[in-house]
Amino acid sequence: MMQETSRPFEIARGWAYFSALFAVTFLAFWPSYFSPGITASSRYIHFHAVTAALWMSLLIIQPWLIRTYRFDLHRAVGRVSYVLVPILLVSIILLANFRIRTVGANDFPIQTYVLYLQFFLGALFAVSFALAMVYRRDAEIHARFMVCTGLTLIDPVFARLFFWMNPASAEYHQWLTFGLTDLVFLILIWFDRKNEPVRWVFRWMLAAFVLAQVPALMWLTNGEIWQAFARWFQSIPLT
Numbered sequence: 001m002m003q004e005t006s007r008p009f010e011i012a013r014g015w016a017y018f019s020a021l022f023a024v025t026f027l028a029f030w031p032s033y034f035s036p037g038i039t040a041s042s043r044y045i046h047f048h049a050v051t052a053a054l055w056m057s058l059l060i061i062q063p064w065l066i067r068t069y070r071f072d073l074h075r076a077v078g079r080v081s082y083v084l085v086p087i088l089l090v091s092i093i094l095l096a097n098f099r100i101r102t103v104g105a106n107d108f109p110i111q112t113y114v115l116y117l118q119f120f121l122g123a124l125f126a127v128s129f130a131l132a133m134v135y136r137r138d139a140e141i142h143a144r145f146m147v148c149t150g151l152t153l154i155d156p157v158f159a160r161l162f163f164w165m166n167p168a169s170a171e172y173h174q175w176l177t178f179g180l181t182d183l184v185f186l187i188l189i190w191f192d193r194k195n196e197p198v199r200w201v202f203r204w205m206l207a208a209f210v211l212a213q214v215p216a217l218m219w220l221t222n223g224e225i226w227q228a229f230a231r232w233f234q235s236i237p238l239t
Contacts, residue, residue: 014143015064018150021157022056028161044098044239048091052153055088059150063143085129092122098239100230109222112230116221117155120212125152128205144201147188151209154181178213182206 026034033041033049041049058081065074096118103111132145155177162173185206192199215221 013063013067014147014150015060015062015067018056018059018063021150021153022053022060024161025056025153025157028157028164031164032160042098044091044095048088048095051084051088051091054084055149056153058084059146062146066139066143081129085126089122089126092118094239097233097236100234101237101239108230112227113216113219113221115230115233116216116226120216121152121155124209124212125149127208128152140195140198141201144188144192144198145205148201148205151181151184151205154184174216178209178217181209182213185209 029049033045058077061077062074065071065077096115100108100111100115128145128148132142132149135141135145155174158177158180159173162176163170185202188202189199189206192202215226220226
């Protein structure tokens, strides 16, 4: 997926950062997913957990292969993404449908909020991956869009970690997780500030992330349009 003529650059060290995120993911999901045991969760949760774990593994393996000059193997592993990404997106849709169809009436409003998070993060993930494939012959731009797919994981991971650490302040967790995501973008933008050919990537993707975050932070999901969509989505018997 990247040409041999492109020397590994700083983002090729991303395997270490995504390895750390993978470790944090295990910690964050321990109370709700790992600790209760496999039988405590639905098959839709397991399906999503497996596909998300495979994607995180790919984000670790691919930059490491580039950094160690294993370009042929990098391309071979990269072909797996053409199958894995659609499956991962399907897992998001099925899990979202399962949760909103099984939620109680009293919890429906908060579940519609969660539904928005699932949809907009899934959409940003899909857009990031699609653009990574469009620019697959430009190593640096390709890699940056692949990093953006990984940044969609920050919110679901750290939201659970923050809740586990301090459930009493749950109303502020969304600001923290989005703030952390945007901070990572700002750091990446700063490192790219002198790299003119590619510095537009993180700038435009930060704008897209912030634009998608606003409805959640402002609780615009309580509006009639989104509520009507949520009720329609709930009526679809996908699960």
